[in-house]
Amino acid sequence: METNLYNAxxxxxxxxxxxxxxxxxxxxxxxxxxxxxxxxxxQKDGLIGENAQ
Numbered sequence: 001m002e003t004n005l006y007n008a009x010x011x012x013x014x015x016x017x018x019x020x021x022x023x024x025x026x027x028x029x030x031x032x033x034x035x036x037x038x039x040x041x042x043q044k045d046g047l048i049g050e051n052a053q
Contacts, residue, residue, distance in 0.1 A: 003038055005047070017041055 005015040017038060024030035043049040 001034070005042075015042065015045065015047055 001019050001021050003017045003019075004013055006012065007014050019034070019037065022030075039048070
């Protein structure tokens with residue numbers, strides 16, 4: 001899967017991530033993991049949280 005984050009005013013791509021997918025037994029569990037993974041990556045990249053620019 002690919003996740004892209006755009007600036008709403010300029011439509012400029014400001015962040016992107018790619019991940020591998022799998023066949024989950026539960027879509028709810030899959031989505032929780034997917035959101036958590038993207039959130040942690042955005043923190044690491046300084047987009048959100050304590051390191052945000």
